[in-house]
Amino acid sequence: MARPWSRFSPVPLGLGVSLLGLALSSCLDLSVNVTFRAATSGQIQVDALAFRLAQGIHVVEGPDRVPFPGSRAEWQTVVDQVPGATLVSWSGTDEDLGFRTKTVVDFSSARALEGLFVVFKQKLTLLQDTQGKWTITFVPQVPRVTAGDAETRALWSALWGQVNWTFGFTPPGQKRTERSVNLADLAAAQPLPEWTLSW
Numbered sequence: 577m578a579r580p581w582s583r584f585s586p587v588p589l590g591l592g593v594s595l596l597g598l599a600l601s602s603c604l605d606l607s608v609n610v611t612f613r614a615a616t617s618g619q620i621q622v623d624a625l626a627f628r629l630a631q632g633i634h635v636v637e638g639p640d641r642v643p644f645p646g647s648r649a650e651w652q653t654v655v656d657q658v659p660g661a662t663l664v665s666w667s668g669t670d671e672d673l674g675f676r677t678k679t680v681v682d683f684s685s686a687r688a689l690e691g692l693f694v695v696f697k698q699k700l701t702l703l704q705d706t707q708g709k710w711t712i713t714f715v716p717q718v719p720r721v722t723a724g725d726a727e728t729r730a731l732w733s734a735l736w737g738q739v740n741w742t743f744g745f746t747p748p749g750q751k752r753t754e755r756s757v758n759l760a761d762l763a764a765a766q767p768l769p770e771w772t773l774s775w
Contacts, residue, residue, distance in 0.1 A: 609744040609752075615710050616686040616702065619664070622679040625671065644696075651679050654695050660688030711774040712745060715767070716757045747775040 605625040612618035626646060645651040648666040655663045664680040683689045686702040693700040699715040740756040753773055761768060 607742045607744075609746070610689070611746040611752075612748045614748060615704070616689070617684045618682070618689075620681045620683065620689075620692060622681070623676070624679075625676045626674050645679070646675070646677065651681075654692075655681055657695055658683075658688055658691035660684040661692055709774055710747070711772055712747075714743065714745075714771045714773075716741065716743070716771075745773055747773065750775055 605623070607621075607623040609621045610618060611621070624644065626644070645654055647668070648663070651666050652663050655661045660683060662682040662684075664682050666677065666679045668675060668677045670676075681692065683692060689702055690700055693714075698717050701713045702710065703713075704710050740758050742754060742756045744752050744754040746752040755771055757768070
């Protein structure tokens with residue numbers, strides 16, 4: 577969600593390329609699943625793996641820098657910013673590659689869903705037309721690499737092509753639709769087309 581990009585530690589270039597498929601964030605892996613119980617309410621599940629060797633590297637600064645919540649308290653702070661959002665559960669587990677967190681957040685309205693994505697500087701809208709049809713429009717955003725020395729920025733740019741963020745949406749009474757977004761594509765000069773899903 578992901579998303580989510582902050583605090584990293586220096587990694588030797590050769591070691592980083594051979595061992596990692598790092599995201600442009602504190603997350604190596606990011607999976608976000610939105611399941612609707614009704615037209616405008618439901619649940620978001622976020623599964624994120626923060627890679628241990630990447631802690632401390634700073635490649636994003638200014639308004640693009642969004643720290644990814646790494647604890648229950650940090651997630652609660654995020655949820656408290658969004659009326660209609662509720663933190664349901666959070667767990668954290670040490671793994672070989674780093675620290676995996678699993679977070680579940682309920683949203684009670686379209687505004688709450690949109691607000692949760694806005695906190696992470698992601699663009700999502702949920703609108704109903706005059707015939708009662710609902711449409712989600714989602715445009716994943718990636719921060720610009722602006723901080724750190726030239727070698728660190730080069731490493732991060734090289735790793736973009738190995739990383740995908742996965743987003744899934746399950747509208748009421750329908751099958752789940754999933755899309756994986758490659759960070760290299762996000763960083764290209766031409767933005768990705770909008771992803772729309774209607775029911």
